[in-house]
Amino acid sequence: MKNDLITKSLVATSVAALVAPLAVAPAHASPDWNKVPAKTVNAFYPGVASMEWMLNTGDHSGARGIRKGETCASCHETETAEFARKIVEGKKAEPSLDNAKGRAAAIPVKVQAAVDDGTLYLRFQWKAGSGARKHDEKNPAKLAVMLDAGKVEYGAIGGCWATCHDDLRSMPDVNTAAKDHPRAKEYDFRADGPTKYIKESRSDISTARPRGGWDKLKSAADNEALLKDGKFLEMWQWRSGEPPRSGTVSTARLLKADKDLAEGRLDNGVYTVTFKRKLGGGPGKVDLQMGKTYNIGFAVHDDHSNWRYHQVSLGYTLGVGTKGDLSAMKD
Template sequence: MNKTIMSALAGATLVFGAGSAMAAAPADWGKVAAKDITLFHPGVSPLEWITKGTEHGGARALKKGETCADCHSEEVAAMGQKMASGQKIEPSPIAGKAPSIPVKVQAAHDGENLYLRFSWRQPKASGAPKMDDKNPVKIAFMLESGGKVELADQGGCWASCHADSRTMPGAAETRKKYVKGGSLADGKFYDLMQWRSGENKGFDGHVTDTRVMEGGKALVSAVGKQDGDGWAVVFTRKFAGGEGDVALEAGKVYNFGFAIHDDNAAGRYHHVSLGYKLGIDAKADVTAAKQ
């Protein structure tokens, strides 16, 4: 591969899908609107804790149809501080762990492909032992369509986080993320895509009764670049996919959430977003407009 193409890939301006036509991300992301979303360390706050009214005051609001972002969007960084420090629902705090990460999210499409760009500043390393030796950084996002997954409309990808999932206190290491009653056949699932920095590779999977990191057909590429303390990762995915891929259409809105595993973190020691909406030519928290 010549240097010109390699440079284009590193800059995430051109991406290619194996066996597919060339897909071109926006040449100038500076002209694409950005949504500022703060991720936070969630501690031990699985779906069961969130919906238990005796422990989480927002459980009543959820039952009334309010979203997590309705209540918490202005206090995300403060919540992360409480949990990262061990002040609240974090029994095993990591000294020096960043409590939150501000991220810029941008989206665009060309009628056949969706382009999602995430950019952020690298937090200071905690100095803690590495949980994932291979990957200093991982970033993943999940999409859900139609609200078939319980609370996906209100909490983004939170319905895949459970008290008995691995790395939770007392949980079995074999229990991955899952959706209660999840089923591809019934359309009750999350579409999951991830990029890993050390492996420099994208993964296209889904979450039903367990998490699967492969098998999807929609991901064209995932390209990440580090510039000083800054990161930028661009996902390119086809509107149409296969089993486990949410089909995208112009004019529609999808439940959306994402997470970053920073500082060689693994499992629940990540930074997560609240639940948001991704629109394709439709008004939403993050809107992908046709370029």
């Protein structure tokens, strides 16, 4: 894929050179990653620790802190690898040891961000996994990113956690009858249940079992208004065995093929995945602007895993042309 990109840009360069010999050479196809600062972020195994779990004082000692507006990272940044070990071993928040067995408690992921010529680049690198139970035969690895422009409840506190509920696919309170819901097709409710959604897309979220609010849908017009008002997370997904996808998480996770969004490779046991996305916005896109900060979270599906059996980051800020937890600066 990388070669493809290089070939394309070489072709573009030589065509441009033929047609307009005096034109300025086009900008680099990608930043010089050796010069871009890197931050190592632990993606950790979360078990069934959903947003409802986070907000329940009986499950989570941090619940009151979250209600006061404290971020996950403010309490946990340095200790995720430690506490996730308890989860992956089934001592906390993990009812399915078969699926957890062999997975990493935490994966240190090297993250780099840059912006150049009106394009945002994000690069992720991590060591490939160790052979836990396979769910996804087609994709040995996947990497997902979610972005919020500060408009989604809990987006600033916990990144992806804003979308994680007890009644999603593979979560404890999933309702597999969701596939028979009259709006199942529209929102991709399948035999194994619904996908991620934000609180704003539901009229109620139950904190008693069954937790969540998959079926407390608002009207189609209300859901459309959410997208117009920027109340969604933009999601990107790179897959090692299938084309990349992008889309939104608001009423559901709705993704479409987006072949130029990402490229990735496995070299000597290390995955390198690079996303690129033009600044600006549009329907279902966060309006990315120089000088602004966004909320970001990411997840690694390693070892052919699917559903909740991933390693996730806490929520961070991404500065585009400005400082954030991750800073995408001009190189």
